[in-house]
Amino acid sequence: MSWSLDHLGPMTRTTVDAALMLQVLAGYDPRDNGSLDMSVPDYAAAMRSATSSLRVGIPRDFFFEGLDPDIQAAMEAALSDLKNLTRVQLDVAPLATDGSYASVMNPCIAILQAEAYAYHQDYVAKSPELYQKPTLERILAGAKVSTPTYIQSRRQMEQLRRSVSRGLDGVDMLITPTTPILPFEIADLQSDPTTMRPKEVHMLRNTRPFDMFGAPTISVPCGFTRSGLPIGMQITGALGDEGTVLRLARAYEQATEWHKRQAIPEQKA
Numbered sequence: 001m002s003w004s005l006d007h008l009g010p011m012t013r014t015t016v017d018a019a020l021m022l023q024v025l026a027g028y029d030p031r032d033n034g035s036l037d038m039s040v041p042d043y044a045a046a047m048r049s050a051t052s053s054l055r056v057g058i059p060r061d062f063f064f065e066g067l068d069p070d071i072q073a074a075m076e077a078a079l080s081d082l083k084n085l086t087r088v089q090l091d092v093a094p095l096a097t098d099g100s101y102a103s104v105m106n107p108c109i110a111i112l113q114a115e116a117y118a119y120h121q122d123y124v125a126k127s128p129e130l131y132q133k134p135t136l137e138r139i140l141a142g143a144k145v146s147t148p149t150y151i152q153s154r155r156q157m158e159q160l161r162r163s164v165s166r167g168l169d170g171v172d173m174l175i176t177p178t179t180p181i182l183p184f185e186i187a188d189l190q191s192d193p194t195t196m197r198p199k200e201v202h203m204l205r206n207t208r209p210f211d212m213f214g215a216p217t218i219s220v221p222c223g224f225t226r227s228g229l230p231i232g233m234q235i236t237g238a239l240g241d242e243g244t245v246l247r248l249a250r251a252y253e254q255a256t257e258w259h260k261r262q263a264i265p266e267q268k269a
Contacts, residue, residue, distance in 0.1 A: 002115040003034060004157065005108065005211045014259060015220065015250040019043035022242060038240050046243030051085050051251040054244070057092035057171030063206050068181050074223030074231040075177050078252070082175065085251045090171055095164060095209065104160060107153035108212045114150040117142025134196060157212060161239075164213040168238050173248055178219040178232030180205055206234065216242040218249045221258035230263045 010021035023043050029035040058064075058079065067075070083089060095104075120139045128136055168174065181202060189196045201208075210217045215236050222233035233252075237245040253259050 001119070002112045003119075004111050004115060004154065007211060009218075015218070015246060015253050016044065016047065018218065018249075019047055019246050022246075026242070036240070041243045043243055043246055047247050047250040049247055051248050052087060054086040054173060054248060055171040056082055056086050056089045056248075057168065057174045058089060059092050059095055059174055059176060061094040063176040063180075066180055067177060068225075070182070070223075070225040071177050071180065071231055075233065078222040078233050079175065081255055082248075082252065085248070085255060086173075092169075092171060092174070095174075095213070103156070104209050104212050107156040107160075108208060110145050110149050110153040111157060113138075113142035114145040114153075115142070117145070134193060138197070160212055161214045164215060164239075172237065172241075172244060174234075174236040176206055176234045176236065178206060178234050179203055182225060182227075182229060210234075210236055215239060216245050218245050220249050220253060221261075222252075222256070223258060224261065224263065228263055230258075 008025060010018050010025065012018045012021060020043075023040070026040045026043075028037045064072075064075070079089065116139050121143070124131060124136060124139055131139070183203070184199055189199060207217075207219075215238070217234050217236040219232040219234050221230055223231040225231060235245050235249050235252075
């Protein structure tokens, strides 16, 4: 969809498995313009280090706003557990320079639309029938992104990626909910296709900014809703600090039982 924003990461049953998978995936690739020439540590070894010295930052603005009550309760419990694993928890300033996320999401959307269209334009011209209608409409929207808008959005993205380190001033990690709301039922999405995309964007509200920032992030289980749906907590670190992200994720996993439970969807009569 977007070579500037897409990120590859393993989805595994445990954090150790994620570290082992990442060990194989990580590393510089000279044929990939988005690949950084950085050394790759031993992630499994990094996970064995203590977390008691880590400083945790909580960006409550935006990420913790409008949370479903079940997610809110799970996050507060998770933060309480993290207090026993780390040195200190601090509320941190908004990551966006203007205090809002319009400065993050507006260029993100423009880049995503333009790059997705650039990649798919020949395919949609030759075989539009092979695309589902909502997907086709989203791809074609990229044709309307002007060259100045795209260039300016890329410039804003690079500025954001250079400045995001300020959000980590005084802390080592950021903790946020993975999603602000519960998943929608398929029937709810299909009942009105015009609302499908806005609902999807709402679901992705807390994950999309970190694609823009380019910051390493992992989501770990931290609870369940009253209806049996799993809840995730995001742990985010500085550029290139996947080892510390995995270390705290592993410590939290060992201190809790959430990763051992299975989701039990609500049964309806």
